[in-house]
Amino acid sequence: MTILPIVMAGGSGSRLWPLSRGAYPKQFLRLCSEQTMLQETLLRLSDLPCQPPLVICNEDHRFMVAEQLRELGQLAGNIILEPMGRNTAPAIALAALEATAQGEDPLLLVLAADHVIRNQSAFSAAVNRALPYAQSGSLVTFGIVANAPETGYGYIRRGEALGEGAFRVASFVEKPDLATATAYLESGEYDWNSGMFLMRASDYLGELGRFAPEILNACRTAIGQPCHDMDFIRIGRDAFAACPSDSIDYAVMERTERAVVVPMDAGWCDVGSWSSLWEISDKDTQGNVGRGDVMLHESDRNYVYADGGLVSLVGVNDLVVIQTKDAVLVAHRDRVQEVKQVVDRLKRTGRSEYHEHRELYRPWGKLDTIDKGERYQVKHITVKPGEKLSLQMHHHRAEHWVVVAGTARVTLGEEVRLLSENESVYIPVGTIHSLENPGKIPLDLIEVRSGSYLKEDDIIRFEDRYGRG
Structure with missing residues (x-):
């Protein structure tokens, strides 16, 4: 029997701020390799008999997910969009309902998109050990073999042994204090x-209907008439908004008599903080981890990430230093959990840095604000080959585009023209216009905006291939 992977790619990832933010959370970042965490999750399945995956994500992240699946050749109309977060029990219910809509009843392998697993063979072996139990009607969860008295994780207590490497679940327990966690480990x-x-x-839908029927009913209504939009499966917003928010643990696993735990010892980490990322990363002889343009002198056990220029450390130990284009975090490794308080303060005071980066990703490419003043902004725009911005108009700003690499096809009112490197065009206020990359290489241009109002909401779209209103 083949397996249908269900990858949950929601969440804001604020504990890894300033790199991970609401508009670009950690599951879409390249933190541990050249692949993003979402892509690593999908590539990890190569040793298992899996169907193409179903990925569940927030509607705001849909184009990032689609692009990352496309890069792996796994994009096939298989992205379920949640209009808002409702925790894991409803998310898995949506996937199970979609999976059974055509009369099939697959085994669901439910994974989070933001976990690190360093031993792929051990991961695959644990899944294979779990297969006969899931096929016979059990709801199998994977318990990570504990190697430290962690207080940041929930725990599963093993019950009766069912066979080699599988146990009934005796109980789920909340995050313990240190003394309790130590006793658990011992x-x-x-x-x-x-x-x-x-x-x-x-089996999941049956147990969900038994213990949380209001969740199942809301999800049935929400996905009862799905709208297939390009590569996305859209669900009913109002019906899903009425769905209770609950985790699969609380809604089902703690209440069912069919819960089985299969221990897994595969180098697992949920990358819940900068210190945990330091722990799992390769280090130099002084215990430092450096990503980007980093120079260290007589410094030990630091984690340094440089994204906007050279970062140098001299004579310091046990620090986390994260540099992005618009923010810098410096924290002691023992206190990085407190970064959430910084994010909360940014949010309360209306600072955009809690949610988005200076560099913003769009379905057609990206834009980076490299300078701005009261009545002007300068942006570096990159358009992917074959992509096109919407046909649009602005009421309050004019724009001047200068092509620095590639070829641009520019619509300006009734006129269409091609621009090559070092050529430019001026778009007056109120002029209908569009930008397209007809070439085979990325199009890079500098955009200078000027006017009395420069925010992104000064835009009227007349045509848009990405379904944005």
Whole structure:
């Protein structure tokens, strides 16, 4: 029997600020390799008999998810869009309902898109051990073999042994204090709760209907008449908004008698903080981790990420230094969990840095604000080959585009013209216009905006291939 992977790619990832933000959370970042965390999750399935995955994400992140699936050749109308977050029980219900809509009843391998697993063979072996239990009607969760008294994870207590490498779930327990976590570790009866599952779609829906029928009913209504929009599956916004928010653990796993735990010892980490990322990363002889343009002198056990220029450390130890184009974080490794308080303060005071980067991604490419003043902004715009911005108009700003690489096809009113490197065009206020890259290489241009109002909401779209109103 083949497996249908369900990859949950929601969440804001504020604990890895300033690199991870609401508009660009950690699951879409390249933190541990040349692949993003979402892509690593999908590539990890290569040893298993899997169908193309279903990915569940927030509507705001849809184009990032589609692009990352396209890069892997796994984009096939298989992205379910949540209009708002409702936790894991409804998200998995949507996937199970979509999976059974055509009369099939696959095994669902539920994974989070933001976990690191360093031992792929051990991961695959654990999934294979779980297969017969899921096929026979159990709801299998994977317990991570604990190697430290972690207080930041929930735990699963093993019950009766069912066979080699599988146990009934005796109980789920909340995040413990240090003394309790130490006792758990010494007993050998407890695993960390990974949030990964293997179960037949109908078995999950049956138990959800038994213990949380209001969630199942809301999800049935929301996905009852899905709208297939390009590569996306849209659901009913109002019906899903009425759905209770609950985790699969609370809604089902803690209440069902069919819960089984399969221990997994695969180098798992949920990358919940900068210190945990330091722990799993390759280090130099002084215990430092450096990403980007980093220079260290007589400094030990630091994590340094440079994204906007050279970062140098001299004579300091146990620090986390994160540099992006518009923010810098300096924290002691023992206190990086407190970064969430910084993010909360930014949000309360109306600072945009809590949510988005200076560099913003769009379905057609990206734009980076490289300078701005009261009545002007300068942006570096990159348009991917074959992509096109919407046909649009602005009421309050004029724009001047200068092509620095590639070829631009510019619509300006009734006129269409091609611009090559070092050529430019002026777009007056109120003029209908569009920009397209007809070439085979990325189009790079500098845009200078000027006017009395320069924000992104001064835009009227007349045509848009990406379905944006």
